[in-house]
Amino acid sequence: MKLCSAQLFKSSFLLVPLTDTILTALVSLNTDHHFHSLPDFPTTTILGVQFFSGCLNEVFDHALLGGLVVVPSGPGLANDLPRDAAYRDALLAADLVLPDSGLMALWWNRSHSNGKDKLPRLSGLLFLKELIKREAQGALRDSFWIMPDACQDAHNREWLAEATGLVIETKDVYIAPKYAGAGLLADESLLKLLVERRPKLIIVNLGGGVQERLGHYLRNHLEYRPVIVCTGAAVAFLSGQQVRIPHWADRLYLGWLLRCLANPVRFIPRYWSARKLVGLLNRYGADSPLPQ
Numbered sequence: 001m002k003l004c005s006a007q008l009f010k011s012s013f014l015l016v017p018l019t020d021t022i023l024t025a026l027v028s029l030n031t032d033h034h035f036h037s038l039p040d041f042p043t044t045t046i047l048g049v050q051f052f053s054g055c056l057n058e059v060f061d062h063a064l065l066g067g068l069v070v071v072p073s074g075p076g077l078a079n080d081l082p083r084d085a086a087y088r089d090a091l092l093a094a095d096l097v098l099p100d101s102g103l104m105a106l107w108w109n110r111s112h113s114n115g116k117d118k119l120p121r122l123s124g125l126l127f128l129k130e131l132i133k134r135e136a137q138g139a140l141r142d143s144f145w146i147m148p149d150a151c152q153d154a155h156n157r158e159w160l161a162e163a164t165g166l167v168i169e170t171k172d173v174y175i176a177p178k179y180a181g182a183g184l185l186a187d188e189s190l191l192k193l194l195v196e197r198r199p200k201l202i203i204v205n206l207g208g209g210v211q212e213r214l215g216h217y218l219r220n221h222l223e224y225r226p227v228i229v230c231t232g233a234a235v236a237f238l239s240g241q242q243v244r245i246p247h248w249a250d251r252l253y254l255g256w257l258l259r260c261l262a263n264p265v266r267f268i269p270r271y272w273s274a275r276k277l278v279g280l281l282n283r284y285g286a287d288s289p290l291p292q
Contacts, residue, residue: 048288066225067095071124074101078277090216144199
């Protein structure tokens with residue numbers, strides 16, 4: 001099998017070859033309703049959720065096999081997980097849950113790690129950067145993007161075209177309606193489009209708490225197994241629709257601070273509420289705060 005040559009990025013992205021595992025998985029994506037089982041991978045259970053505890057390169061070996069990939073935020077874990085059964089069920093049903101919350105990773109490594117079993121924080125922003133960089137052997141050329149509004153859609157697609165050479169056509173974009181803030185979520189119009197289009201990759205660019213429930217709905221109702229990636233505002237960080245977060249800030253868990261400085265009215269209350277996550281972690285540890 002020959003590797004498709006990816007276009008050189010105009011930004012700082014570097015080409016990274018795909019492993020044979022990913023190439024084989026992408027070519028053999030299951031197209032019927034009998035979902036193939038995924039291979040085992042390392043996890044750490046926190047608040048009842050099994051978080052992936054391997055390295056970033058291993059993430060792609062599993063994520064691109066198909067299924068739901070979610071990146072829950074600290075505020076989502078602090079506020080949505082204890083009160084919303086639909087959010088909890090989405091995290092439990094996800095095929096891959098990335099530990100994006102720096103607060104959670106710091107707490108776990110200080111309180112429960114023995115020094116050998118540290119939980120690595122895996123940034124959703126870095127994951128999306130790598131996904132775009134690898135281009136998944138052309139999977140992004142067969143992708144479908146769920147955008148929060150027309151303005152962000154225009155800017156995100158403009159950035160993708162300029163920075164990566166990836167041109168997303170209008171038929172491959174869905175402008176999401178205003179979904180309910182909690183509870184079961186359904187969107188038959190979106191489902192119908194995806195059934196007709198059958199993209200290999202679905203990228204959900206919606207806020208935390210919503211994207212996980214929407215991804216769960218799609219995973220359960222599509223009769224084939226695409227890769228469903230829920231990385232929230234990551235594309236908006238890259239396109240400049242939200243404050244750009246440099247690599248050093250993301251690596252030092254300071255993305256939340258830059259967002260608060262850029263838009264204090266919106267983000268200070270959001271991240272202030274995330275302080276409740278510490279109490280949940282201390283009280284429940286590995287157990288779910290919302291029993292099944």
